[in-house]
Amino acid sequence: MTLEQFQQILAFVLFSYNEVQITVAKIIQVPLILFTLWFVVTRIGKLIRRSLLARKISQDAVHLFTRFYFILSITILVFTSLEVLNIPLTAFAFVSGAIAIGVGFGAQNIINNFISGWILMWERPIRIGDFLEVGNAKGVVETINTRSTRIRRNDGVHMLVPNSQLLENTVTNWTLIDRNARTSVNVGVMYGSDVELVADIIKQVVGEHPAILPNLPKAVLFDDFAESALMFTAIFWVYAESETMLRQVRSDIRFSLYKQFKLHNIKIALPQRIIHIDENKLTPTAKSHS
Known part of the structure; x- marks a missing residue:
């Protein structure tokens, strides 16, 4: 394949929207740009997290800040990439329709847990490091994700609890105010x-x-x-x-x-029983043995 043929393939128009042509080159460029920028964003996020933890800021506050940072970064990356490549956002209007259909056909629980996760991180009724009693299980919160919360039980087993259950059911937080x-x-x-x-x-x-x-x-x-x-x-x-x-x-x-x-010669009590035997009610065989 010659260079000219390769350039023709890249310039091939897949579809047009409002006189804007979406070529193969633009479709390839979007993920490459997003991957490169996402790599940079994650590196910066890790540096910020380490810096905040080094300043003795609580883990749940650092967790909330990093979540906001990543979501804001993703939003900026998407809009910036589309703007640089001259791709209108309305070209992806069909995606929003597909998402709406998905929500209508069974994604309600996912959305519910997602919103519940943000409520947990924002209101902080449950924080990383808290000791919880959920039903018959007891353990320490290790992380609060967007869909579920990971708890390490006393026996060392990890338990994933949907965020909506932590808001809708009774949860005992032993360390909510203090320890x-x-x-x-x-x-x-x-x-x-x-x-x-x-x-x-x-x-x-x-x-x-x-x-x-x-x-x-x-x-x-x-x-x-x-x-x-x-x-x-x-x-x-x-x-x-x-x-x-x-x-x-x-x-x-x-x-x-x-x-x-x-x-001090103080004896711990033991259960005591006094048994009285009525010899008149014993059988002949029992009397002979007694």
């Missing part, structure tokens, strides 16, 4: 134990743990006279980013309580 969470530890000691000493030991153990917030109220309650134990409850606040951290603090408290009770 302070109240939790408790229950313990039962045997009847006859020195209850004042037990309360003092619990207060001491709770007060010595470094993860328990000292400026928030703590309490040790003599909770109940149970069937086989005197029940105590320690209530305290912890700075925790996940349920795993709360479980770790409760475990530490139980280890310390067991050690202190053992040092």
Whole structure:
């Protein structure tokens, strides 16, 4: 193929619109220009993201800014490319009709999730790093995309939740205002134990743990006279980013309580049952064995 033939192929008119001829060359140039400019835009976006994170700006704010940046960049790239190539935007009017048909035939959920994603990023009821409870699942938000939100559960499994479900259903955000969470530890000691000493030991153990917030109220309650134990409850606040951290603090408290009770000869209660045997109702075989 000669150069002249190649130029003729590029100059071949595919269609015309309002006296504007759309040639093969223009069709090829559009994606090439868009790809080149998009490569530059993504590189700049990564540099901006790194710069914002280096300034200790919250991840969700950086995420929202980068989303706006990319969408604005795409819009500018498309209009600029069409203007440079002298292609009128009305030439693609048929695309808008196809999109409208697609929305009418089943894209409602996609549009709903897309709009919900922007609402989540703008209003920020859920942010990157928040600890959520969605239904029976608990986990940390890793990213908020335009269609779904990715959550890493406590067992390490990633869960994708449609954005519309996070807005329409009840979601518990443990870290919406702050990362302070109240939790408790229950313990039962045997009847006859020195209850004042037990309360003092619990207060001491709770007060010595470094993860328990000292400026928030703590309490040790003599909770109940149970069937086989005197029940105590320690209530305290912890700075925790996940349920795993709360479980770790409760475990530490139980280890310390067991050690202190053992040092002070305080016994943790065990279920007790007293069985009375009526020998008059035993069978002869049972009486002989007894």
